[in-house]
């Protein structure tokens with residue numbers, strides 16, 4: 143293998159050490175060894191007066207090679223994370239007898255930024271992105287980031303950047319003192335070389351970040367700041383250890399000095415690597431990237447076609463959200479409604495969505511105006527001739543959808559993508575009355591569509607690879623995470639999670655307090671429990687999905703009258719302020735005691751307690767809600783609804799807000815153990831019926847002691863075909 147780090151010495155006496163490890167110059171072990179070797183060589187050579195450290199192509203470095211964490215998790219071998227913080231960053235770079243200047247173009251992330259902070263000056267191009275995102279993978283910086291960053295930008299900003307993994311631009315870096323100069327990419331190396339020589343000649347200061355104290359506040363003040371953040375973190379992130387660890391490392395360095403801080407940081411990161419949090423988050427990192435690889439779509443040399451103009455049919459909650467997401471990302475949208483009243487409402491909803499984003503600071507005024515200029519309202523299909531994609535988002539009415547698709551098939555060009563946002567109707571039925579099945583596809587957004595990151599792309603047997611690729615590309619362009627799934631009842635995420643609601647309802651029928659169920663699930667890490675979720679998403683959606691599920695999966699559905707009783711009592715959830723909780727503007731939802739008679743009636747009607755008193759622990763409540771979800775996830779895997787198990791993980795993380803630090807539903811289930819889940823379900827099946835009946839997939843994995851995520855071994859039939867093909 144060619145060396146991933148080179149040293150080139152110029153006539154000016156500057157040795158340029160260059161990292162070359164595409165695509166993001168990750169700091170693989172060989173790169174770290176290479177940097178050390180080149181530094182040693184540069185120190186030895188008399189013709190080198192100063193050093194410029196840089197990266198080949200358009201990134202300085204995306205940080206330590208995250209694949210090594212996977213290796214540590216797989217093997218337990220800690221040598222995949224060598225302790226080089228002191229040896230490389232402190233001794234070799236920062237305390238060297240020759241100065242180093244880092245020339246940053248593109249990303250300087252994680253370990254990449256940490257090594258940069260060990261240099262004596264930092265020059266960056268305007269496109270540079272500076273970030274310490276280690277907490278997103280469940281660890282803390284391990285190459286001195288917790289020590290040098292506060293010394294360069296001050297403690298409050300360092301805490302913000304570290305705890306929120308917040309990236310900053312070169313310009314902001316310059317204002318904060320992290321970057322010494324921002325220069326054009328053509329001038330980057332030239333200026334970095336001159337800067338390095340100036341330091342060597344003592345014309346510019348020789349700054350060592352770790353010894354600086356000018357940006358640090360006093361110890362009592364620092365302790366106060368850290369303590370207040372610590373308290374906040376206990377509330378915001380109660381289940382994970384790395385925020386606390388990061389604050390511990392910061393505090394150690396401020397109280398006992400940078401060197402002590404570096405040693406503490408190193409001890410902490412080595413413990414954090416083994417936590418389930420780190421394992422879950424590293425899994426999520428790779429799952430998010432794997433999802434963009436779809437066999438026979440992304441690997442067959444197809445090129446995505448540009449989607450510049452789209453039409454959205456229906457300006458209700460979903461349609462207006464989808465249109466907002468599109469125009470925000472520079473795609474022109476024609477919003478089609480059936481009457482001027484509805485159209486006006488839809489246009490208003492879009493304007494309000496944009497205003498909301500502006501108020502939150504996620505959109506500038508210019509961008510908001512530009513987005514609005516890309517929106518046009520229409521009442522018929524006469525201008526649909528040149529749109530590249532239509533997304534239908536009308537009510538869930540099969541006949542209405544069918545007639546819309548047969549009409550748009552006639553007016554749209556033959557290359558136009560015909561997408562539906564249905565969440566309940568079989569795509570083959572939606573497109574039944576057309577002869578364009580190859581371009582009919584599901585674009586299943588999650589509400590609110592302009593905010594929720596998941597886009598389920600639903601393909602039928604006939605949807606063409608080109609259409610899937612185009613929609614994946616649009617999805618990414620509008621900042622969604624597209625997950626390609628097969629057409630089936632409720633698709634991947636709603637289907638996997640139907641037992642979340644039904645399991646909770648079953649527990650209520652067993653006499654378990656519903657607020658306790660919500661609390662248990664929230665403590666597990668779900669943003670809200672199943673009942674509050676129903677209140678928030680609205681009972682209409684819940685009823686529609688439930689109806690579809692119970693008819694498709696009658697043998698394994700639990701039919702509860704609870705929702706009907708709630709509706710009959712005039713409750714609509716958050717929409718009218720009356721649900722399982724009471725909703726008042728400006729205050730948190732409060733449990734509503736007047737729900738109790740409804741619950742009693744529900745218990746009476748379902749009558750599954752048979753006079754027993756059921757006493758369940760919090761752990762049992764959690765498992766009785768989530769194990770049936772795992773069970774359905776098994777069926778989704780078994781039927782090949784998703785390309786790979788990690789796709790379902792990422793879909794549940796971004797679609798259902800399943801805690802990312804638990805890695806997604808399948809990853810979590812594997813950490814619990816398929817056998818334990820199987821045996822628990824089996825026991826509850828006997829006690830409470832078919833809702834808990836373990837799937838064949840789960841039973842098989844449990845009995846063979848293999849993980850749920852592992853792809854199924856080829857069947858004998860497949861093997862026969864394979865052998866015959868040779």
Ligand SMILES: C[C@H](O)CC(=O)SCCNC(=O)CCNC(=O)[C@H](O)C(C)(C)COP(=O)(O)OP(=O)(O)OC[C@H]1O[C@@H](n2cnc3c(N)ncnc32)[C@H](O)[C@@H]1OP(=O)(O)O
Pocket residue numbers: 165166168169203204205206207208209249251252253254256275276279282283284285287431432
């Ligand atoms: C000891 C130290 O303190 C510890 C650390 O440094 S921990 C590592 C901290 N670094 C990170 O977490 C950075 C993670 N990476 C990123 O945020 C983004 O990948 C990025 C901003 C660098 C680039 O983003 P983008 O251009 O959208 O490309 P993206 O698709 O994410 O990545 C391109 C490829 O590089 C890989 N990659 C990115 N960063 C990587 C890393 N640090 N290690 C290994 N592979 C990495 C991705 O897996 C992907 O591979 P694939 O093509 O096979 O799927």
